[in-house]
């Protein structure tokens with residue numbers, strides 16, 4: 001290269017680096033007017049006692065209503081009546097379906113769409129053989145001064161009791177909402193049974209009365225500390241704006257079977273092995289959606305200067321990030337429909353060739369993809385045309401994606417940053433299912449967010465052993481719900 005070219009290239013690189021440095025310097029969170037925030041006094045002892053007592057009632061639901069043990073649910077309803085007298089005096093209560101509670105707090109105006117706060121009363125059972133692993137029995141509701149222990153302390157009696165505490169406190173203060181406020185407490189979220197779902201019945205209740213909801217808030221994201229030394233020190237308030245779909249599909253191969261002493265080259269299982277390889281080798285296409293880009297962007301803007309040099313080029317980096325994410329399973333689940341081969345069956349005896357071999361493939365569909373896409377995809381990638389594909393009942397398409405510029409999302413953003421200037425408020429995709437998606441028929445602004453500061457390690461105890469909530473996270477949850485109701489029940 002001659003000298004001129006070298007000088008030219010050096011100048012171009014320097015100029016680009018300069019432009020990038022300037023971009024990184026202005027790549028910061030949007031400056032917002034900071035509203036003065038004075039944390040209000042909360043009756044923490046009351047919340048602790050009521051949450052601990054709520055955990056003692058083992059509200060475990062069954063798929064089939066005929067198998068339900070209603071006694072704990074009846075007891076839980078009595079418990080709520082006894083502990084929240086103002087709510088039961090000032091709000092109306094209906095049971096659109098046995099077990100589910102729908103409270104209506106009438107607002108001053110009826111020309112405005114109401115808001116709804118959702119929670120489910122039921123909890124998951126304790127996995128067989130794990131009871132002895134618990135530090136404190138799961139239904140004792142032990143409060144050891146640091147945590148409240150037990151099933152439901154994270155999913156989601158903490159949230160339900162938090163909402164009740166907040167409404168009771170607002171009533172005691174004489175607060176009157178402008179819009180109607182609904183509290184919708186389903187009774188069987190954990191058993192994923194849309195046929196008898198309490199949430200479906202409650203949505204039906206709104207539909208029949210022509211009630212359109214302004215916004216819905218349900219379980220979902222928590223507040224996660226994000227600390228990487230020298231790069232970021234923040235709290236991530238993830239607001240779930242969508243949830244993935246769910247489907248189990250049986251893929252099977254039929255064969256003659258017979259005695260295993262005279263096997264063919266490939267038994268049904270042998271052939272099925274090829275089918276499984278086809279399925280696993282052809283994953284769904286990844287896509288870093290605008291929602292995910294917004295999440296990366298919100299986090300990137302909070303990073304320290306050298307990292308911002310990279311993050312400010314997010315649109316350019318999109319293809320690389322997308323690819324890297326597919327290599328890390330938890331990250332991959334955020335960018336595509338996932339495929340998990342989970343159960344297999346063959347012949348009933350060691351010396352019998354299978355007449356049918358099958359696997360269950362579990363799919364979690366990415367918003368935008370449907371059960372039809374899953375079937376189409378399987379038909380395309382499985383080369384063995386003998387394979388039979390059967391979608392099992394109980395599938396659910398992904399939810400719609402709620403907007404990030406609605407009145408409710410903006411309020412969530414304001415409340416979270418007001419309560420903690422270190423908050424990063426970002427939309428995200430919820431992996432599991434919630435009751436919230438059933439409300440799509442009556443609401444477009446559906447958000448999934450639990451205002452409890454819980455670290456990732458602890459969050460993994462949800463549905464597992466030693467589920468517990470830090471007492472330090474409780475006060476702010478009440479403050480959040482009170483602010484949320486005050487703000488969103490207004491005009």
Ligand SMILES: [Zn+2]
Nearest residue numbers: 120155156219
């Ligand atoms: Zn839950």
